[in-house]
Amino acid sequence: MNILPQLERLSKSLSLMPGIGERSALRMAIFLLQSDTTYTEELATAIKNIHEGIMFCEKCYTISDSPICPICFSESRDKSTVCVVSSYIDMLAIENTNEYNGVFHVLHGLISPLKGIGIDDIKIKELFTRIEKENFKEIIFALNHGLDSDTTISYIKKKIQALGKTNDIKITKIAYGLSLSSDIEHSDIRSLGKSIIDRTII
Numbered sequence: 001m002n003i004l005p006q007l008e009r010l011s012k013s014l015s016l017m018p019g020i021g022e023r024s025a026l027r028m029a030i031f032l033l034q035s036d037t038t039y040t041e042e043l044a045t046a047i048k049n050i051h052e053g054i055m056f057c058e059k060c061y062t063i064s065d066s067p068i069c070p071i072c073f074s075e076s077r078d079k080s081t082v083c084v085v086s087s088y089i090d091m092l093a094i095e096n097t098n099e100y101n102g103v104f105h106v107l108h109g110l111i112s113p114l115k116g117i118g119i120d121d122i123k124i125k126e127l128f129t130r131i132e133k134e135n136f137k138e139i140i141f142a143l144n145h146g147l148d149s150d151t152t153i154s155y156i157k158k159k160i161q162a163l164g165k166t167n168d169i170k171i172t173k174i175a176y177g178l179s180l181s182s183d184i185e186h187s188d189i190r191s192l193g194k195s196i197i198d199r200t201i202i
């Protein structure tokens with residue numbers, strides 16, 4: 001028996017989402033088929049409007065619904081400490097620990113020669129502009145373990161040296177121990193919070 005075209009179309013789209021395989025996508029599609037229309041219409045509207053009013057924060061480049069995000073706007077945040085993350089979801093994870101009161105810079109990716117991702121593909125030049133303009137005292141790297149993270153950190157460190165800012169800025173990275181065995185997004189809040197507190201100078 002062939003799959004219903006409506007189900008095939010929907011499950012194909014759902015299977016493109018992170019962590020969703022073809023079987024899960026089909027199960028989700030069947031669930032939606034069996035759901036009442038109030039739910040499916042609300043879901044469809046939420047999906048349709050997802051991009052409405054969404055922009056990058058002009059300072060930290062996080063996803064925001066205002067030109068300056070609430071963190072950059074807040075007067076109670078420590079503007080001399082910047083935490084460099086690769087994604088919005090990692091920023092949320094760190095924010096949820098309540099152990100960090102500085103600001104962020106969201107790169108939206110990492111330098112990856114293997115994947116063909118270079119400095120122009122991520123928000124790295126924007127970070128250097130901030131380093132030149134804003135008086136950061138510390139830059140904390142909170143990137144997942146891996147070659148791309150190492151490449152990105154090493155590139156940024158070299159650039160900080162070239163800008164002559166090495167003496168002014170402490171460069172640290174979050175501690176990776178047994179407690180932070182998974183990546184930032186999937187770490188439990190306490191381990192991630194501790195890894196920020198126990199950050200090390202690099």
Ligand SMILES: [Zn+2]
Pocket residue numbers: 057058059060061062068069070071072073
């Ligand atoms: Zn911001």
